Structure formats: structure tokens, C-alpha cells
Amino acid sequence: MKIALAQLNPTVGDLRGNCQRILEAVQRAEQAGAELVLFSELVVCGYPPKDILLREGFIAACDRAVEKLAQEIPVNIGVIVGHPTGRGLRGRRMANAASLLYQGAVVECVHKLLLPNYDVFDEQRYFRHAELEQICPVTFRGLKLGLHICEDAWWGQPDTFYHDQPVQLPDPVRILAEAGSDLLINISASPFEIDKRKRRQQIIQSHVDRYSIPYLFVNQVGGNDDLVFDGHSFVLDQNSQLQLQMASFKEDLQLFDTEAAVESPLEISPLSRDEQLFDALVLGLRDYMQKCGFTDCVLGLSGGIDSALAAAVAAEAIGPQHVHGLLLPSRYSSDHSVVDSLALAENLGIDYETVPIDSVHQAFENLPVIGDDLREAPAGLADQNLQARIRGANVMVRSNQHGWMALATGNKSELAMGYCTLYGDMAGGFAVLCDVLKCDVYLVSRYVNQRAGRIVIPENILDKAPSAELAPNQVDQDSLPPYDVLDGILKGLIEDERSVRSMSEQYPRETVQWVANRLDRNEFKRRQMPPGIKLSARAFGSGRRMPMAARFHWDEE
Template sequence: MKIAVAQLSFIIGDFEGNVKKMLKAVTTAKKQEADIICFSELATCGYPPRDFLEFDDFIRLAEEAVLTLAAAAKGIAIVAGSPSRNPVVEGKDLYNSVYFLANGKIKHVQHKTLLPTYDIFDEYRYFEPASEFQIVKYKGKKIALTVCEDIWNIGNENPMYDICPMDKMMPHQPDFMINVSASPFNYNHAKNRIHVLQSNVERYQMPIFYINHVGAQTEIIFDGGSLVMSPNGNVFEEMPYFKEQVKTFNLAEVRRGKTSRLQPKNKMKLIHDALVIGIKDYFGKLGFKKCILGLSGGIDSALTAVLAVRALGKKNVRVVLMPSQFSSDHSVNDAIDLAKNLGVQYDIIPIKNIYKSYLKELKPLFGDLPFNITEENIQARSRGMLLMALSNKFGNIVLNTSNKSEAAVGYGTLYGDMCGGLSVIGDLYKTEVFELCKWINRRKEIIPNNTITKPPSAELRPNQKDSDSLPDYDILDEILFQYIEKTQGPNEIIAMGFDPKLVRRVLRLVNINEFKRYQTAPVLRVSSKAFGMGRRMPIVGKYLS
């Protein structure tokens, strides 16, 4: 028997386009002489569909998509994820299901049992868990069908569920397992995924075909990396990251497990490729082509510009330099050098006169009050206004350039430098921004070296440096990582050797600035805990604030 794995990128709600892409893959699999082709979780409608699932019309279109695929399942079987209706009144109205289509009809449907409701996942909001566990027989083989989380209760120290669906299927003695998934990227997830699959193989002693999504859906990025596992624990094949591919495998060869192919897992390359596809798919799937961003000469906007060019092409990227009287000559020169290195259009719009006009109009109200953060924010908002004006006039989508460290402690201006349609590096700590820039420059200086080596500064007042308001980023980022990703409290972080006063100050800044993050653009997620839909904190609260 030969099984094809179709690792594809889908668009949420584009039933016609998704089915067309799947049918093309079916044709490819037939040419590869596959007996079965497997698609990912909720492939017909895209993942995650969220509240679209509450619309009867949406479910009807998903059902029609399944019937179209079933009609094409002649000479080959099709395995695909799609929502299905729960005929029982009690419980949720839908299941998250995997369909087995053969001989022109629906042969078997297995529902997902373990419904993740944490971080970015909210599946129990919509779906009823499975209560029946059957296998499907095809061409003399007995096949267990599972959906994503169904295999993730094995191979971890703190299982979240009290049931393992495969345990329920094992009495039927399946020959192999197919797992359709929508498993989002973070820079450590590929290693964890392999560990979980190997733990399943060790427990069930059978080949596993694991099919993952690839591509981005707003802030969530899917890396692909679909896996074919041999019973001896070898990774028979790990498919490419961030690329679509249809590849067919011989079950007998997989069972023998004499080969092992793994993809390299360099953290910076993974992050780079994830952010590039995140930008590319955000624009492509929404029908946008061109972006615009403010280029300050600093490292954050420089990194964002490079990633944008690699995602959209230099002709579709426009940058604007908006120096003030506080901007240094080297910052302007660094920005111009980068724009020339990238070959992008750049414009220079000084904001000194705009800033002065604001101060003039506000003088009757401000009186003789001293310069403070108000005047700094006026500069940032002037720049935001200019970017949005150019966006409105020419149709370029504004890219936000804030990093995770700044967003965490509120070191940014609402409606100013925090504006934009997509936050590109909002899940990268400042230390990771430096690391990624050095990785980009590993063979050739693309980002001016001075941009990387000079002390970070917002340049909103004379001789300003980030270190005037914030601790060194090496220290700040580790405290933030322990609090945000590792959910460690102040006592635990202090016990690691950090200054108690500093820890309490940083954690307070994180919590009191939740209102800012609530109003910002979606953040491309590359870590295990990004700001946005996966980190749900109250705006009004007293904990650590």
C-alpha cells in the first residue's frame, strides 16, 4: 500500500479554492500511484475557523466540499479533516472530524476526542468530543484515524486529559495510524512534535502518518514538517518546513524503518522563515500586495524591512524616514543605506515642523509645563499619522515594527509607533532581534553594522537611550521570558538571582500595559506564548500591579 501525505496551505472559508487545491493534489498522488491521500485537520474550511463555525451556511459549504471530494475518491481513497454535525440534541452541535472517502462515497467518519482549550486553541467552544472509536478497513488494511491533539496526551509529563483515543482503538488491532493535524509553529515545537510521535510509536508499535498544515492564518503560522514514523521509532521522513508538498510513501518500507530523514532545526532560520511566510500569507490571503513602514535607522525597523522585502519583493515595500530634531545623522544615514541595500523606495518627511505646529496649538493649554513623555508621544503619533495617511492614499498596509520587549513593558506609543495592520516582530524579544539580524548578515552585510552595534534609542529627546528607562535587554528579556513564557511569579524569578526591586517593577509594567497590547495589530506568533489571542489577561486587575 502507498500513502500520500499532502502538506498544503489553505485559506479559511475558501471552500472552492481549498477543494480545487486538494483535487489537484489527488491528481498528483494518483500519478505517484498512491492508494490513499491524506490532508490536514479541517482542510476543507481552513484552521482555525473560529466563530464561522456558528454559521449554518459555513457548515453547509463544508459538507458540500466533502461530497465533492468523495466524488473524486475513485481509484484512490481520500482522508481529510472537516467539521461535521452532531445529530444528538444534547452537547455541542458540531464535531471536528476526519473523513475517509473511497469508491465515490463517505466510507467512515471519526471525530476528534481531545479538544484543546488553551493558548491559541478554543475548540471546546464549538465541538463535542468523540464517544465512539472505530477503525476503517481499506484494501486489506485496518486504519486508525485520529485528529491532532488526540495523540498529544502521550509523551509529556503533565497529561491534560484522562483518555487516549488510540487506547480505545487498539482492541481493533489497526495496522497503522493516520493523524490529521493543524499544529502551529513555535521555534521549539518541531522537537516536541517528534518526541510526541516517537512516544506514540513506542506505545502502539505501528507506523504513523502525521499530516500538518503549512502557511499562516493571520497571526498563527503552521510550519508543515509532516512526519512519517516507523514502528522502530525512526523518523522515516520529516517533510519540509514552510513549503507545500505532496509525497507518497510505501507502507512496507515505512514499516521496515531502515532510513531516517530529519530537517535541520536552526532557531534563527526557523524564525526567519516563519516570519517571511507570515507576512507573505497575511498579504496574499487578504489580497494585499504592498506594505509601508517607518524606517528609523534602528534595528527593529531594519529587521522588519528585510523580512518584508523577502516576503513581498522589493517593489512592494516602501519605507519612510521621518527624522525629528532629536534624530541623529547616523540614524538617517543608516536608514538610507539599508533602503539602498534592499533596493526599496524610500521617502524622507521631516516631522520637526509638524511637531512644532502641535506644540503651538497646545501652548494655551500646556502653558509652561515642562517637557515630558507627552512631547515624546506627539512625535511618535505624528509619524503614525503620516504612515496611515500614505497607507490610505496609496493602499500600502502599514507594518508595525515593535518588538516583544517593548510591547511587554509598554515602551511604545498607542496610535504612534504601535500602529499598523500586522506586527511582524512583536513576538521577538530585543535580544532575539539582535540575534536574527546577525544571522541575516552572516554572509553579507545587508543591515548596516552600525544599526546592530549602536545603543538602542527611540530618539524622542536629546541623547536618549533605551537604557535610560529600561534595564539592559539581556536582563530584561530573561525576566520577561520567565514571566510570560514560563509563567513564573515574582518569588520564583527573584530566587533565580534577579534584583527583587527590578523584578517587581518589570512585572508591574507588563500588567499595567495590557490595555496597550489589547489595541495593537495581530502579532506573528513564533514562541510558545505570544501576545494576542493566546495570552488572555484582564486589563482591569490588581495582580502584581
């Protein structure tokens, strides 16, 4: 059987648009000779649909869309699509389903058993577990298809919700394999994290090693809110050899022939860390803007590394003609910051304007009461934050006037430490670098130049000491540990949930304690930051739910 894997980029809630994309992919697959086409998890409504699932009439609309899709698909080809369903179910709980559409009808429907409820996943809020007796192969043209959905392949993995449950749910893949499946098929919406592709392939390979059954894995691609889906759909044969590898970070459609002679396994060069991060940032920003209806964006260009990388990502994502920079020098801005910003804008080919902020700064100093406060501590915290807020206000004026999306440019290291200003540099509609540690900002920035084969981000921006330039002779390392130390501690505390005691085996305890206290104390700021792109195992946002009004003494751990 010739089976097409269709790696699509759906938009959440857009039933009509998503079904049209499905039909177009089916047409291409049919022309290529496919007998069966596989689509990703919840492709009909897009993943993650979140609380739109709870809207009255939405699930019924999804069921109608699937039935209509079945009628519009050519009768000689089978199609497997993921969708939410309430068909045949009682109560409010719906199912996360995969249906086989053939000859004008929905001929089979399977439900997801393992519903993830960790990190960004919240599926038990909406869906019901599959009934165990319903977990069985789907027969199509003489083949038994072991069809299952995303997390059903992750049973027993140590970082999932199912490895330590008091009542252990069974392994769906084992059930399907032991029921005589000829092929194992997993349709997924598996979000990107660094090296997630390798992890998925290891998990699928472990199933093939155990059961010696070919395995087809089809994944969603594209950005939806804070999640990016990298695609990377693939096929392993019964010997765990890679027979098909689909594109990364873009839509794709490829065929796998179950009867074809087994060729030499594919050799795939892994993507480097910097390449993965850049591709994910570009796709995440592009899709967020397009799916929200934005054509252009605006951001402040400080002459620093963060705004430089944010501008480069934006130029790649939506085209330099749609990126608008604002140079907003203050009395403390160095000459090289302005020169570097101008060089960056010219190198990228983006639109830019220079708007000095000192006259506005002086106007605040001349106000009664407020001016007195500012004069008490020139270049103090209130004065520094005021400058950031003046800059933020300028960016927002351009955003409001022209309908451009404002980009916030703070990185994960700064957001972790509260080294950012509410309603200042945190102002914006999207925080493109919010899950990129400072050391990775430099890594990806150098990749931008390497990828272009020329200087895009000026070398002076890459080489100079980072500074907010809100006070005389200010540099970041006056207030923060060296970034290589800080990032190592933050990764341990945030992504690995390690303790101060544990981290103090690698770093000075006093430094670790200071970082941990700052991290906790600034949760209120992060709660107010714009959405951004999840790139790591633990990003600030929906997957990390920390209290704001809390107090924990790290010396009591």
C-alpha cells in the first residue's frame, strides 16, 4: 500500500480553512498514487484548541466538518484525520479522536487513551480516556492498522504523566501490536523542544525493536500561540531502519510504499542547536503574526544583542520590508550604540527612524513631585525605568497608529532575574526571545551571520559588553553574575527543578542563593510579559505555574 504522510500547518479553530488544506493535500497525494493519507492529531481544529473546545456548539461543528470532509474526499482513497468528537458520548467530556474516512463515510473512529496533563498539556481538562475494549487495529484494504494518537506512544517514559500513576494505564502500542497490527501509525501534535526529534525517534524505535512492526509517525508543523511544532514526520521499517524523513519546520507531503523493496536506511544530519533555535523562532513569530492578522512589526533597536537578534528573526520571518525599527537614544546612550543600530538596520534592509528621548526625559524631571523624586536619585532605579518606559511608549505609539505588532526583545536570563522593566522593554504583543538564555542569544546571533555568509549583526554588537545604558558606564555584569554562570544556574533551577543545595555543588552557594531568590521574587513581572515561543523543556508561561504571593526560604530545603 502506498501511504502519504501529510505534515500540515493548521490554524486553531479554523475548521473551514483546515479542511480545505486537508482536501488539497489529499488531491496531491491521490495524484502521486497514494491509497491512504495520514494527517496529524486534531488537524481538523488545530492543536492546541484549549478552551475553545468548551464553547457551545464547537464539538458538534467539528463532527459536522469531519462528516462533510468524508463526503468530499475521492471515493478511492482513505484518509485518517485527527479531530475532537462528541459522537456517541454522553456528558460534557469529549474524545480526542482519529477517524478513517473512506467512500464518503466515517468508517472507523479511535480515541486517545493517554491524555497528557503535564507541562503545557492539559488534556484531562477536556477529554475522556478511550475505553480499553476500543483499542484495536483498524482494517483498511486488508491491512491491520495500529492507529493511536500522540501520547499513546509515550507510555512509560520517565518525563510524562504516566510513569508513576497509582493506577497504571496500559500501553496502547503493546495492545495494538499484540492484536496483530501490520503497521503502527501514530498521529501527533508534538511540540518542539531542543533535540525533541531525536527523543521521538528513540521512543518509536524502542517500539519497533520490541515488536518488529513498521512504524509511521506524522506530526503537526507550525506555530500556535506559544508552541511551535517542528514536523519531522518519519517512517521506520520493521528493522528500525529510517525509511522516510520529512522536512523540519515546514509543511511537507511524502509517500511510503509498504511493498517497496527495503533500501539502505537514510542518514540524516542532525540540526545544530543554533539552527534549531533560529528555525523555531522564525516559524513561531511568522505564524503568530499571520494567524493573528499582523503584516508588520515594530521594535526598539538599542544597539544591543537582544534587539539585534529579534530584528534578524523578524526580517527572516516576515520580510525586512515589514519590519520597522526605532532608535531611541537617551542621554546615557553611547555613540557606538547608535552607530551599531544603524549598521544593523542597513544590513537587514529594514525601515528605521531615530527618535531621541532626552527631551521627554527632561519633561518628567520638570514635573512637580515626580521631578523631585527623580532628582533625589539621578540615574537611580526609578529614573532608569522611566527611560525604558518612554521607549516602550514610543514603540506602542507606532504600533497603535499603524497596526504593527510590537516586539518585546527581552531574553530568558533577564526575565528570570527581573532585569527588565514592566511597561518599558517588556511592552509589546510578542516576546520573541523569552525562552532564549543569554548565551544562546549570542550563539544564534553568530549563526545568523554564518547562515547569511556575511555580516548581518555587526561584530561590535557581538563583542561588546551587554548594557542597558540607563545609567553612566552601566554594564549588565555590574548587577548580574557572568552570563555563562547565570545561565547554568537558571537552567538547573528552571528546566531541571534542582535545588539550591544541589546547584551549589557546581556553583558558589552565595551566587546560587541570590539567583534563586531573584527568580522567585520576579514571578509577578513574568506573569505580565507578552506571550512568546516555548523552546525549552520549561519555558515561562503556560507550562510553568508558579505562585506570585509566596515565600520559600531556600536555606530550609
